[in-house]
Amino acid sequence: MAIARLARQAKRPHGFCVKMTAVAIMGFCFIFVWSMFSSSSTSATTQRESFDDIAEPVAGNTRVSRPHTRSRERERETHEPVRVDEKQNGESDLELKKDEKKINGSVSLVVTEHESRRKDKKEEASLQRKEKDDGTKRLPNEREKDNQGQEDSGDEEPGKEEEEGEVVDGKEEANDGENTDDLIQNVDQESVEKVEHESAGSKSTGKKRKIKGPVFDPNAHYSWRLCSTRSKHNYMPCIDIESGNGRLQSYRHTERSCPKAPPMCLVPLPHEGYGTPVHWPESKLKVLYSNVAHPKLAAFIKKNSWLAQSGEYLTFPQNQTEFKGGVQHYLDSIEEMVPDIEWGKNIRVVLDIGCTDSSFAAALLDKEVLTLSLGLKDDLVDLAQVTLERGFPTIVSPFWSRRLHFPSGVFDAIHCSGCSIHWHSNGGKLLLEMNRILRPSGYFILSTKHDNIEEEEAMTSLTASVCWNVLAHKTDEVGEVGVKIYQKPESNDIYELRRHKNPPLCKENENPDAAWYVPMKTCLHPVPSAIEQHGTEWPEEWPKRLETYPDWMNNKEKLIADTSHWKAIVEKSYLTGMGIDWSNIRNIMDMKAINGGFAAALAQHKVWVMNVVPVHAPDTLPIIYDRGLIGVYHDWCESFGTYPRSYDLLHADHLFSRLKNRCKQPASIVVEMDRILRPGGWAVIRDKVEILDPLEGILRSLHWEIRMTYAQDKEGILCAQKNTWRP
Secondary structure, three states: OHHHHHHHHHOOOOOHHHHHHHHHHHHHHHHHHHHHHOOOOOOEEEOOOOOOOOOOOOOOOOOOOOOOOOHHHHHHHHOOOEEEOHHHHHHHHHHHHHHHHHHOOOOOOOOOOOOOHHHHHHHHHHHHHHHHHHOOOOOHHHHHHHHOOOOOOOOOOOOOOOOOOOOOOOOOOOOOOOOHHHHHHHOOHHHHHHOOOOOOOOOOOOOOOOOOOOOOOOOOOOOOOEOOOOOHHHOOOOOEOOOOOOOOOOOEOOOOOOOOOOOOOEOOOOOOOOOOOOOOOHHHOEEEHHHOOOOOHHHHHHHOOOOEEEOOEEEOOOOOOOOOOOHHHHHHHHHHHOOOOOEOOOEOEEEEEOOOOOHHHHHHHOOOOEEEEEEEOOOOOOHHHHHHHHOOOEEEEOOOOEOOOOOOOOEEEEEEEOOOOOOOOHHHHHHHHHHHHEEEEEEEEEEEOOOOHHHHHHHHHHHHHOOOEEEEEEEEOOOOEEEEEEEOOOOOHHHHOOOOOOOOEOOOOOOOOOOOOOEOOOOEOOOOOOOOOOOOOOOOOOOHHHHOOOOOOOOHHHHHHHHHHHHHHHHHHHOOOOOOOHHHOOEEEEOOOOOOHHHHHOOOOOOEEEEEEEOOOOOOHHHHHHOOOEEEEEOOOOOOOOOOOOEEEEEEEOOHHHOOOOOOOOHHHHHHHHHHEEEEEEEEEEEEHHHHHHHHHHHHHOOOEEEEEEEEOOEEEEEEEOOOOOO
16 A cells, blocks of 8 residues: 555656655565575585685694695686585585695695684685785885895894795696696796795785794604605606606606605615715815716716726816817817906806816816806706716706796806707797896807707897897817807897897896796896896906995895804804814805805805705895805705705704795705715704704704704704714
8 A cells, every 4th residue: 555655646746756765665675575585594605716815724733735736636626616604614624624635645734623704704805915915026126125134144133033925936836746747838927927036025915824833843753764766866856757657758857846745755875885975176086986876877988088987986087078178278268269258257156057077167166266067957867966076066957948046147157068958949948048147248158069050040040139249259170169159238228229129028027036936938138227136237356256245235234244243153163163074075055045144154165055045035146146156046845956965064044943834844854954965964053942952853863963052042053964874
């Protein structure tokens, strides 16, 4: 009746408002009837496109899984409905536990109960904001401004932990050790642009949740077994292929691919026995053959005269090198071709592509040049291991489609002699990668024995397209090699003059220093021009370079203090107070380098230091290179790119306390230290006492000798020595 009365009134001239009122009442009635027939308590099924924005509940005893799960399983999960039922929280918890166990393989997670849906929605919104922030790239100069002064050097306040930002790198989610070589060719460009190597000091609206409790379980008991792998005593977990059915055709991945779970086994010693390495500088001339024995090494020796087996030793005759006429003649001819190249002065840091004859690195070392040899993954003779055994800086890395783990514009010169690399193939990506890491005005030295006309023309076209200037081209009649020396532009002006802008310049927001699991790009990074950017000026000549701090650093006072700090520690403690025989030390790694202060303190000693800057820490690696030192980026939740038994001493300053919220199995880092350290080698670990105490127990379970422990104000030092035998 009321509705009929309203209808009659609506016909009158003044009934417009009544009409609107009637429509509103009818709408409310429809909503009321619809809500009565739809149950809010029953389970609702919804379809999601991604699980990326769902936060996992974290408890005090929760072990966090890897941030990158397998892509196939995530794709499979994205097509499964998510059931949200407040009455069935217990059942959904059990399903979540099963899913987590399936995703992470052999490592199961302990997951607490769900909280209310209201809290879950808040966490979803927070994670969405964080992911949006992480996807925003920053210019290199903005990154470096934030990085300055963010990292401490070890003289930090006791108990004060370094604040870590969200860990962002370019690691593909499919990197699970299975068939990743096929996936590399189809890299998702959209996901790549989200991932950059950003510092821990980066600004972020969301805070990373910390895991409560100790890094190592104090009640855990460890029992170890030897690794049973195809590579046996030369096992490199992220490079060697150990999975698959049947007989595999290849022993090594075309790109870095780590096992799903970090190895928790010990690499055995060589079957022929492992002897005490020949000490430096004798190791330049000979090494123990049994320490570097390889099935294909004997055949390689017969074909090359620059190395020979003499009794129990592998020798390197001084008058025999791969350079006919001698390596000294080769270096002198390069200086004659380009007088601006002054070895050991303006040229201090050199990258040598491929490990064949180490005489190049040995000869440059006599000239105060630090040469880092890049052992390629397809080197089945394991010459990179021979180079390390001789005492020369070397890393092992695939060189196919991903960037090398170096910052941009840091090498004074790059050398490639007889390395069978097709620089012009695949759009010239490999040469563009050389352009990325080469310092502006830096030199690319290419020597080949046999010129291929087609490859020569392709190389000429490619180098012209990236505006490399050919400084000299000469065929050495004595050495019987053709040497060509290129120079990278020192400014961006020449790029604008190109008729065909191919390859194009990289986008302005493309980070040239992003190097961890980041695919190579077919673009040219602009030459740095702002004073805040590293690479705008050539460093001082060596050795003044070591103590001259770059102008692009804002906080030089902190760098000076860091240098003095480590110099005092090394001289007053490390060299005299720990019982280390430094005459037996040659290859050293600083597992958490900051500004290179530890390496700088040892610069006058007969050692070399590999400075490792963790990918989750402030990016200080360009500072290290500007000082005339070397280093790489690395994530210690994974295995390092080197052979077993590579280093004489490992130095870890507050490394484990920084990895508490990153690594699924922190004990795997200790296993990796055992892998890369030589029998009889040393480890010096500085950290909090609450970390050193259980760490000492793990080292004892590995039969390491604890040589010294010292603690003061909750901070301590642990000095341990690896046994020369394998239990």
